[in-house]
Amino acid sequence: MAASGPPSAAVTPAAKTRDLRLDFFRGLALLFIFLNHIPNNAVSWISNRNYGFSDATEAFVFISGYSVFLAYGAAMQKQGFVIGLARIWRRVWQIYTAHVFLFIIFIAQIAWLATRYNLDLAEEMNIAPLFEAPHILMLQALLLKFRPVNMDVLPMYIALMAAFPPVMWLLQRRPHSVLAASFLLWLAVQFKHWNLPAYPDGNWFFNPLAWQFLFVLGAWCAMHRQSAPWRRLPVAPVTILAALYLIFALLIVLSWLHMSWAGYVPDALARLLYPIDKTEMDIWRLLHFLAQAWLVVLLVKPDAAFLGWRSSQLLILCGRHSLHVFCAGIFLSFAGHFILSEIAAGLVAQMVVSLTGIGLMVALAALMTWYKTVESGRTASGQVGA
Template identity: 40%
Template sequence: MFALIRQDRDLRVDFFRGLSLWIIFVNHIPGNWLGLVTPRNYMLADATETFVLLAGYAAGLAYGIVMDRQGWLFAASRVMGRVFTLYVAHIFLLVVFTAQVGYSAERLDAQAYLDELQLDPFAREPYRALLEALLLRYQPSFLNILPLYIVLLAMFAVAMPLLRRPWLLLGASAALYVATRTFDWDLPSWSGEGWFFNPLGWQFLFFIGCALGYRPPGGAPFTVPYRRWLVALSLALLALGVVATQLLYFRWDIAEQRLPAVLARFLAGIDKAAMHPMRLATMLALAYLAAHFIPRTAAWLRGWAAAPFVLMGQQALPVFCAGIALSFLGRVALEISDQWPMQLLVNLAGPAALTLIAALTAWYGTEKRAARRGAAPAAAAAGAPAGAAPVVANPLPAASGRDSG
């Protein structure tokens, strides 16, 4: 496993992205006991916020380098190529997930699967549902993260030149965020209720990640320096979030009865769809503490316990897609029995399968890069014409996060 991990990257990013993928798998299985200890139960930010912030960081790092070397149009074309890859992956996952859930609903006589996972339109209007899904206007449950990422990357392709002026980029992004929350802007959906993850709100977190990831040639990167008062503020914010989470999701009766009406309304308005400021602030506080208290050279990031998460984080797209399908299998298994033997089986077999998929993907990528590197000397030995373009194995650096999900 260790031989498949690319060590010349910021392994903190890969570890937390892999951890987020595992948490998403766990949270998508109703009745999973591990779901009781995931971050969504204790703070106003969870794996999705982590995933989006790190996706922005990887995009700013990888494509910012391409832009500085080969220009904006070339870099934008690379981004749109990634958008197309994500779109194809989303449609493939939609077909697999719909077939998986539909077959299970028929065989197990469980119509509730279709209703709960919002796949019932395929039973009522299959052709219209397919069209709306292709247009990203219809997103069944669990299939709304990739459409969000697709739109964010498309926005990034246009805004990429602003990476060189991070405060202008963040100012424009913040203005769109405020306008979105003020005027309830959203992208159109088939249901008319808007997107589950509103890209116009989530783009602010994504572009913060882009600004942090970009490394200007010959200049200092955009950073937030260590300050004791910022550490104290971050810790206080996280403590406040713990209380708010417990009241909002587990003890709302206390919030209604004992809190002032204004405060209770504020808690009730903490939404995830358009990235409520409290959720945004919580994620930024977590990122600030992690960046300053976990050194890039931390030995544990290269240890055996972190290795599966680092490997999954480096192969995020196939792991995410597989995790969606496996989580439904885990749900069916726990509906057969939710006692500790089945709990143990689901929570060991699932991550093991995801790690295996990551390992196979990494191995294939290593073999492909080796073949490309070997092609260059072979072409030279065969007498390539003078001035011919060299064979480039990978225009992105090894630490670029090109394979981000």
């Protein structure tokens, strides 16, 4: 049973020194998401999606929950629920506005290219109904019920953020009970398949009722970052189990690529494994992410030398401006898909498209950092003048 009050880690302001690991791995996840959204792209083989059951989405959601608690937990603790609610919902409005803007730009991009070059692109990206009833689709898009292909992550994030204020308020008072309730909701979804409705039919691709567990788990870990209860686990056995599970997942994934290997997977194990569902964050995906996270926390310290490398600093910039970089990645991934499907499809073209997209995303992050620095300088000068 959780203590009656929040532990000291919950009320201690975030450390002044920023944990660069959060920005680094969030930036890496954003680049992986961009590469994975380009079909038939050999460069996407560098992403973790191809070597296990989970992919960059799990890391993105977990780090988002961790970061949200760091950003707003202290304010809610000191200033009260209403102030914390207002601050979080202000951020939700910013993300929602970005989603709507991205939706308009994205469908304009797809519609123009589809009508000019290949109408099949509209069907492939799930915007064909737009030509028949644009007023209905626009309304459904504003309600987050209609989404083109590759635009499912932000609506899930908006839903998780919008519902998070009461969760965080309770988390600061009954942290273990909230985490247990979050897990039970995830578990119920695995059996009951509860989900939110989508338009024109079906459900949300990323079910927020399931993915909320990773978000809450991230916030719970941020709350306990100083006491770190996971450090009480026996390191050697957990590390061995995590490594063995990652090897097991790798072998299963390899059996998908080499049909001759599929015969080595026992039928009983195949029935237990499949389908490895992404919509409801299947147990196999969850365990795979937790195994990766355990090894990362164990092996990558906050002062790891590689975090100071130039290439790492570029990823850190992307992680610090995740919303802008993510939106740019969605736009660029379809542009890359169009180039590879309609203009050139070879390995060289795939590398050029991928590297160009990554370069543009990094450049955007650098531009946002420069702009923020300039604005901070102007604000400071104005305060001194006053």
